[in-house]
Amino acid sequence: MLNYIWFGMMFIGVVAGIFTGRIDEVTEAAIDMSKVAVQISIGLIGIMALWLGIMKIAEKSGLIQIIARGLKPITIRLFPDVPADHPAMGSIILNMSANMLGLGNAATPLGLKAMEELQELNPKKDTATNAMVMFLAINTSSVQLIVPATVVALMGVAASQIFITTILATLCSTITAVFMVKFLEKRKRFSVENAS
Amino acid sequence: MIESIVGSLNAGAKYIIPLLLVGIPFYALSVKKVKVYEVFVEGAKDGFTIAVRIIPYLVAILVAVGMFRASGALDLLLNFLAPVLNLIGFPPENLPLALMRPLSGSGSLGLLTDVVNEHGADSIYSKIGATMFGSSETTFYVLAVYFGSIGVTRSRHALVAGLTADMVGALAAVFFCKLLLG
Numbered sequence: 001m002l003n004y005i006w007f008g009m010m011f012i013g014v015v016a017g018i019f020t021g022r023i024d025e026v027t028e029a030a031i032d033m034s035k036v037a038v039q040i041s042i043g044l045i046g047i048m049a050l051w052l053g054i055m056k057i058a059e060k061s062g063l064i065q066i067i068a069r070g071l072k073p074i075t076i077r078l079f080p081d082v083p084a085d086h087p088a089m090g091s092i093i094l095n096m097s098a099n100m101l102g103l104g105n106a107a108t109p110l111g112l113k114a115m116e117e118l119q120e121l122n123p124k125k126d127t128a129t130n131a132m133v134m135f136l137a138i139n140t141s142s143v144q145l146i147v148p149a150t151v152v153a154l155m156g157v158a159a160s161q162i163f164i165t166t167i168l169a170t171l172c173s174t175i176t177a178v179f180m181v182k183f184l185e186k187r188k189r190f191s192v193e194n195a196s
Numbered sequence: 197m198i199e200s201i202v203g204s205l206n207a208g209a210k211y212i213i214p215l216l217l218v219g220i221p222f223y224a225l226s227v228k229k230v231k232v233y234e235v236f237v238e239g240a241k242d243g244f245t246i247a248v249r250i251i252p253y254l255v256a257i258l259v260a261v262g263m264f265r266a267s268g269a270l271d272l273l274l275n276f277l278a279p280v281l282n283l284i285g286f287p288p289e290n291l292p293l294a295l296m297r298p299l300s301g302s303g304s305l306g307l308l309t310d311v312v313n314e315h316g317a318d319s320i321y322s323k324i325g326a327t328m329f330g331s332s333e334t335t336f337y338v339l340a341v342y343f344g345s346i347g348v349t350r351s352r353h354a355l356v357a358g359l360t361a362d363m364v365g366a367l368a369a370v371f372f373c374k375l376l377l378g
Contacts, residue, residue, distance in 0.1 A: 002339075002351050006260050013263030016272060025266040033262030037254035041247050049243030054220055056239025057232050061224030101212055112246050112345045119346040127350040128343065136342055136354050140298075141361040142333040150305060151326050158317040162326045165372040169331035173365030180360050184353035195350035 044108065051109035055091070064090030078138070078178065079131045081121070088117035092135055100145045111139060127195045130185045137177035143170055246345050253344025257336055261299045270295060286370055289321040293328055294366040298335035298359060305329065323377050327369040332362050 017026035058064050068075070068090040075093065076084050083089075091114035098107035114135060122129045147166060152159040184190050224230035264270070270292060278288045286294075289311060296304040311325045335358040343351055 002349075002355060005355065006256060009260040009264040012269045013260070013265075013267040015267075016269035017263070017267035020268040020272075022266060022268050026263050029262035029266035030259050033258040034255045036262075037258040038251055040258075041251045041254055044250075045244050045247040047243075048247050049240035052242050052246075053236035053238075053240035054217060056235050057224045057230060058220045059239075060230045060235050061220070061228040063220060063223060103212060106213065106216070108341070109243070109246075111342060112250075113242075115342050115346050116246075119348070125346075126348060128348050128352045128354055132343075132348070133352055133354045133357065136339060137357045137361060139342075140333040140335040140338050140358045141365060142331060144330055147326075147330050151308070151330055154309060154312050155317045155322065155326050158323065159326070161377055162323050162330065162373075165323070165327040165369065165376060166330040168372045169327050169365050169368040172368035173331060173361040176364040177357055177361035180357040181353065184357055187353070190353040190356075192352070195352050 047105050048109045048112070051106055052113060055094070055110065055113060058094075059087060059090070064094070067093055078134055081129065082118070082131050086117065086121070088114055088121070088131075091117055095135075096138065096143065099139065100143050111135075124192060127192055129192075130181075133185065134178070134181045137181045138174060141170065141173040141177040143174050249347075250341050250344040253340045254337075257340035261336060265296075265300065265303060284367075285374070286367070287321060287324065289315070290324045290328065290366075290370065293325050297328060297332050297366070298362045301334040301337065304334075320373060320378055324370055324373040327373055328366050331369055332365045335359060335362055 013026050013029075014023070017023040055064075064087060065085065068085065068087075071089075071093050072084050075082075075089050079089070079092070091110055095107055095110040095114050098104075098110055115132065118129060118132050118135065119125065121131070144166065147159055147163055151162075155162065188194060221232040221236075224235075225232050273295065274288070274291055277291060281288065281291060293304055293307045293311065296307050308322075308325045308329050312322045315321045335355075339351060339354055339358065343349070343354075
């Protein structure tokens, strides 16, 4: 899937670029974005180290396990393949909480930690598990309780009006994500054996 | 009522990170006698390896998205889609943002800024746009980084599910804004 989309975007980019006369911009974008990708990754090192350090303390002190136990009724339904007391559950919950509170900087390290812990349970290391896909679908549909600071800055007073609509739209997309994942994971096309 | 809730939520948000940074070690040190400094450093070491591991995946995705964006293919797609979306009451003003949102965070913020500058923050287009922006994530980026960090290359149904949810979120943003704020 990603193979076709990845190639497709570049292919369409080049064809459309020739067609619209913007082929120079296409070339420039390819080179610039490869630099941006490295800048983003390198920029993550500090924040990652900070949150992973704090997380390790939370884990050693048993805090994560306490949180994971509290939310067990929900998480065992969403992630039936993950043992309820597995550390991945704690990281997943913390990532979702950070996203809900709009703490993007904290959310990424917590999410990557969750992926690493889910990978421990994965028998086929190059293929996503049902739990990983569920986690990412919920993550990308972004359950957010706080309007992002950038939007507040942009919208001014009107920002408070979109509080309710944002929560409602988010709710719709998250519910869709959960049902789509549950529906698709049983399809033969997306099975672990046929994975692409 | 809503204003005061939003106000206090956003005002409270700035305390969350400092409280977590001090609260977690406090609990660990005082209740569980954890060696917080040593444990912190042990955990922090992973930060470097994870950040470096995602570089190739991020390069792949961002380059493809960048080429697609720069080519103007989005505008061609817009001309093609606009008549269809008009039928269901989806404003063409918000279509670029809806298409850009899963691809690029900075790109979609730029498009939202355009809409606000052109129509004003009080216009329905700005409200729809801001709702779309706030209710969705950069799906391609998240998938690349998260799967990349653990070396998963076969993502199965993740992209289909994520993009379907994005689409429903964008439609819901239009629906609820027109219903409640229109």
